Amino acid sequence: MASIMRCSTKTGSPAEFTTDCLVAGRERALEVAESFDARALVEQCLAQAPENAPTVAALPGRIKTLLVPPVGRQPLSEAQFRKCAAQAATALAALRVTSAVWCLNDIKVAGANGQRDAYWKTRTGLAALSTAAYRYHEQKSKAPKRRPLSRVAIHAGPGERNQVALAVRHGNALDAGLRFARDLANAPPNVCNPAWLAAQANTLAAHAGVTVETLDEAEMEALGMGAFLSVTRGSDAPAKLIVARYQGAGESDAPVVFVGKGVTFDTGGISLKPGAAMDEMKFDMCGAATAAGALKAAAVAELPINLIAILAAAENMPSGNASRPGDIVTTLSGQTVEILNTDAEGRLLLCDALTFAKRYKPAVVVDVATLTGACVIALGAHASAVFANDDALSAALIAAGATSGDRAWPMPLWEDYQAQLDSNFADVANIGGRPAGAITAACFLSRFAKGFKWAHMDVAGTAYRGGKAKGATGRPTPLLFQYLLDRIASPAAVPKRKAP
Ligand code: BES
Ligand code: MN
Numbered sequence: 010m011a012s013i014m015r016c017s018t019k020t021g022s023p024a025e026f027t028t029d030c031l032v033a034g035r036e037r038a039l040e041v042a043e044s045f046d047a048r049a050l051v052e053q054c055l056a057q058a059p060e061n062a063p064t065v066a067a068l069p070g071r072i073k074t075l076l077v078p079p080v081g082r083q084p085l086s087e088a089q090f091r092k093c094a095a096q097a098a099t100a101l102a103a104l105r106v107t108s109a110v111w112c113l114n115d116i117k118v119a120g121a122n123g124q125r126d127a128y129w130k131t132r133t134g135l136a137a138l139s140t141a142a143y144r145y146h147e148q149k150s151k152a153p154k155r156r157p158l159s160r161v162a163i164h165a166g167p168g169e170r171n172q173v174a175l176a177v178r179h180g181n182a183l184d185a186g187l188r189f190a191r192d193l194a195n196a197p198p199n200v201c202n203p204a205w206l207a208a209q210a211n212t213l214a215a216h217a218g219v220t221v222e223t224l225d226e227a228e229m230e231a232l233g234m235g236a237f238l239s240v241t242r243g244s245d246a247p248a249k250l251i252v253a254r255y256q257g258a259g260e261s262d263a264p265v266v267f268v269g270k271g272v273t274f275d276t277g278g279i280s281l282k283p284g285a286a287m288d289e290m291k292f293d294m295c296g297a298a299t300a301a302g303a304l305k306a307a308a309v310a311e312l313p314i315n316l317i318a319i320l321a322a323a324e325n326m327p328s329g330n331a332s333r334p335g336d337i338v339t340t341l342s343g344q345t346v347e348i349l350n351t352d353a354e355g356r357l358l359l360c361d362a363l364t365f366a367k368r369y370k371p372a373v374v375v376d377v378a379t380l381t382g383a384c385v386i387a388l389g390a391h392a393s394a395v396f397a398n399d400d401a402l403s404a405a406l407i408a409a410g411a412t413s414g415d416r417a418w419p420m421p422l423w424e425d426y427q428a429q430l431d432s433n434f435a436d437v438a439n440i441g442g443r444p445a446g447a448i449t450a451a452c453f454l455s456r457f458a459k460g461f462k463w464a465h466m467d468v469a470g471t472a473y474r475g476g477k478a479k480g481a482t483g484r485p486t487p488l489l490f491q492y493l494l495d496r497i498a499s500p501a502a503v504p505k506r507k508a509p
């Protein structure tokens with residue numbers, strides 16, 4: 010697995026630090042340079058640097074280099090600060106240094122309700138660093154030679170120490186969860202099959218409060234999960250229903266349940282996908298990876314909540330044994346489904362996983378899935394889609410996305426769309442035609458989310474990138490983790506009582 014980055018908090022005067030690299034805005038950088046008798050040198054570097062690009066200047070002494078990202082006119086908007094942080098983090102990760110101190114709290118940022126505090130700025134900076142410093146080289150025959158950036162301290166100004174320390178604690182926990190999610194999702198599909206996912210999930214049990222159980226196909230069969238099992242029929246890799254539980258609160262505290270789509274490879278089955286970019290369908294388990302990642306982050310942060318991650322893991326393959334278009338299966342809920350397209354497999358896994366989730370008497374259930382190509386058409390790569398049967402839950406998820414910079418946007422779940430799922434032969438069909446494909450997929454799931462507060466996140470556009478920067482993003486782990494933090498901060502705003 011990718012190496013761990015450890016961040017810490019640093020107080021005191023930056024000019025007195027010892028570090029490979031000090032990251033600071035122009036004014037602070039010049040102040041530090043001054044104390045090294047290198048002001049003229051650094052001024053020259055800054056003057057020669059291309060506009061809007063970070064400047065790197067060597068210093069003679071305890072601080073080896075100065076990295077000066079362009080900040081621009083303050084106060085910055087949140088988006089400008091994110092951009093600035095991303096630029097600094099990318100430049101820092103590209104330097105051949107192993108330690109750094111980052112001064113980002115003297116930058117003024119205008120938020121919706123006044124200035125953003127040191128906690129938010131530190132979290133935002135660490136999120137950028139987490140993204141910039143991540144590498145996946147598990148499958149390269151030679152490990153990279155250079156040592157990665159492993160120690161970064163965030164500078165806390167006077168009176169900011171506690172805020173920054175808490176942000177660092179949360180940032181480190183999120184980084185651990187994100188890395189876990191990304192490593193799982195980036196693994197090749199000949200390695201990452203349902204049994205391998207279960208083995209990886211078992212490692213979560215090393216954290217205090219975490220237990221992991223896995224149901225095999227016989228156990229799912231006995232329960233009556235006919236829709237789930239229909240997906241795996243064509244595969245030689247047995248399906249698994251993985252249940253990771255983190256108990257950070259009292260036994261009677263209703264858990265938050267995250268359900269993740271874990272299709273370790275989606276060929277489409279008998280409704281075979283076209284060949285182009287089919288390799289990317291190894292990312293069809295990103296929902297499961299990020300649900301597990303969020304649980305890891307919560308456990309590392311020792312959050313006072315109960316959380317369950319249910320990972321619905323199966324491989325969707327064509328074979329003589331595979332499900333056919335026209336097959337009718339009986340779900341765990343008792344409803345029957347006509348499979349009109351075997352490529353609409355995610356909802357077949359999730360419908361049974363949602364019914365299964367009900368046994369935990371959840372406070373809320375949030376499922377996460379790379380569910381539809383239609384969602385990519387609707388929102389692209391910038392926002393995940395949120396569908397919910399509860400307005401407060403939807404709003405809380407969208408807000409958590411805005412805070413964490415891992416944005417999501419609401420979509421309708423109106424009754425009007427349900428008719429597209431009518432079947433002549435079963436209770437419901439598994440596809441609703443081309444119009445509003447992301448919505449009809451959510452409508453299908455909604456039929457299995459009765460009696461509890463539920464949200465569905467379609468992350469088909471956000472969970473991974475294709476092309477040159479191909480790889481898992483770890484989204485929406487940051488949003489999910491922030492949602493948990495927000496629940497703790499305002500239990501009244503997110504009632505823990507029973508479902509509607
Ligand atoms: N895993 C895909 C959805 C997907 C497509 C994710 C592209 C990321 C990028 C899903 O299982 C699927 O194949 N959905 C079908 C549904 C259709 C048959 C109703 C789709 O979107 O085409
Ligand atoms: Mn599919």
Ligand code: ZN
Pocket residue numbers: 272275293352354355379380
């Ligand atoms: Zn799929």
